[in-house]
Amino acid sequence: xxxxxxxxxxxxxxxxxxxxxxxxxxxxxxxxxxxxxxxxxxxxxxxxxxxxxxxxxxxxxxxxxxxxxxxxxxxxxxxxxxxxxxxxxxxxxxxxxxxxxxxxxxxxxxxxxxxxxxxxxxxxxxxxxxxxxxxxxxxxxxxxxxxxxxxxxxxxxxxxxxxxxxxxxxxxxxxxxxxxxxxxxxxxxxxxxxxxxxxxxxxxxxxxxxxxxxxxxxxxxxxxxxxxxxxxxxxxxxxxxxxxxxxxxxxx
Ligand SMILES: Nc1ncnc2c1ncn2[C@@H]1O[C@H](COP(=O)(O)OP(=O)(O)OP(=O)(O)O)[C@@H](O)[C@H]1O
Ligand SMILES: [Mg+2]
Numbered sequence: 001x002x003x004x005x006x007x008x009x010x011x012x013x014x015x016x017x018x019x020x021x022x023x024x025x026x027x028x029x030x031x032x033x034x035x036x037x038x039x040x041x042x043x044x045x046x047x048x049x050x051x052x053x054x055x056x057x058x059x060x061x062x063x064x065x066x067x068x069x070x071x072x073x074x075x076x077x078x079x080x081x082x083x084x085x086x087x088x089x090x091x092x093x094x095x096x097x098x099x100x101x102x103x104x105x106x107x108x109x110x111x112x113x114x115x116x117x118x119x120x121x122x123x124x125x126x127x128x129x130x131x132x133x134x135x136x137x138x139x140x141x142x143x144x145x146x147x148x149x150x151x152x153x154x155x156x157x158x159x160x161x162x163x164x165x166x167x168x169x170x171x172x173x174x175x176x177x178x179x180x181x182x183x184x185x186x187x188x189x190x191x192x193x194x195x196x197x198x199x200x201x202x203x204x205x206x207x208x209x210x211x212x213x214x215x216x217x218x219x220x221x222x223x224x225x226x227x228x229x230x231x232x233x234x235x236x237x238x239x240x241x242x243x244x245x246x247x248x249x250x251x252x
Contacts, residue, residue: 001023001024001025001026001059001060001061001062001192002023002024002047002058002059002060002160002192002194003022003023003024003057003058003059004020004021004022004023004043004046004047004056004057004058005021005056005057005058005059006019006020006021006055006056006057007019007020007021007043007046007053007055007056007057007058008020008053008054008055008056009039009042009046009051009053009054010054015054015216016038016039016042016216017039017042017043017053017216017217018215018216018217019056019216019217020043020056020213020216020217020218021217021218022043022211022218022221024160024192024193024194025192026192027186027190027192028192028193028208028209029182029183029186029192029193029194029195029206029207029208030193030194030195030207030208030209030210030211030221031194031195031197031202031203031204031206031207031209031210031211032044032194032195032196032197032211032213033197033198033200033203033210033211033212033213033238034198034212034213034214035198035214035238036198038213038214038215038216039213039216040164040196040213041085041164041165041196043213044082044162044164044194044196046058046065047060047065047080047160047162047194048065048073048076048077048080048082048162049065049066049068049073049076052066053066060076060079060080060160061076061079061159063076078156078158079156079158079159079160080158080159080160080161080162081152081153081154081155081156081158081160081161081162081191082153082161082162082164083146083149083150083153083161083162083163083164083166084149084164085164085165085168085196087137087145087146087148087149088149089137089145089148089149089152090137091136091137091138092136093136093137094133094134094135094136095119095123095132095133095134095135095136095137095140095148096115096116096119096133096134098137098148098152099115099119099122099123099133099148099151099152099155100112100115100119101152102152102153102155102156103115103118103119103122103155103156116133118155119133120133122151122152122154122155123148123151125151125154125185126147126148126150126151126181127147127177127181128144128147128148128151132144132148142169142170142174143170143171143174143177143178146166146167146170146174146178147178147181149166150163150166150178150181150185154185154189154191157189158191159191159192160191160192160193160194161185161191161192161193162193162194162196163182163193163194163195163196163197164196165196165197165198166178166182166195166197167179167197167199167202168197168198168199175199175202179202179205179206182195182206183205183206186206195207200239203224204224207224208223209221209222209223209224210222210223210224210227212227212234212235212238214234214238219232219234219235220232220235227239
């Protein structure tokens, strides 16, 4: 279980997060929606201590992330796969090199050749041919890069996967492929996930529950049909303004 408890975070005068409470239940996929610049990526980064809160707490399996030791954080990061908004692959390494870094044991002692079959298996999971292992990130399409980012995130067999905008910038066909993959990984690997997106269709396709982050707090968090039926004017405005324009969402 991942719990955000009263999380506050500012970078300047105005807080980005002002008391976020959110619990991600075991086994569920939670879609996190919100306008651009509202703090979705900032919130997600707190789960693996890429950022620390000014106030509040984040618990992963009961471990308080802000006060965890270096060893505990290392262990948490192996349990939490993170798909970065921009894929964040190393451009100077091949796809195999990128996956090998994530597959290797803590000490980096395993010979590279022994990792190749596992890397090929990861690519198979995300519907990419093993020949892609030899390509550099610069040689991949946007959709392929996203899939390699997902393959890397699941390399350590995580219990949790945090996806930051996995479909943003993709055409609808590739976006659907990624959404289907998220659903499949949740089912086959039993992972608990947060999917940050500003694509409503995607949120409703993958989310067991949908949460809306606006103005620093979670405005609503409920099953998709409840969110759609919400009488909260802020929720209504977000859902109705965005529906119909989902395909013209600009890349982040
Ligand atoms: N490391 C940082 N230092 C200073 N400001 C930051 C930092 N990270 C994020 N911000 C600011 O925090 C705010 C929220 O950013 P964040 O990236 O979380 O938005 P987002 O909801 O993910 O937006 P998008 O949908 O465009 O990805 C923005 O105003 C951003 O400029
Ligand atoms: Mg973001």
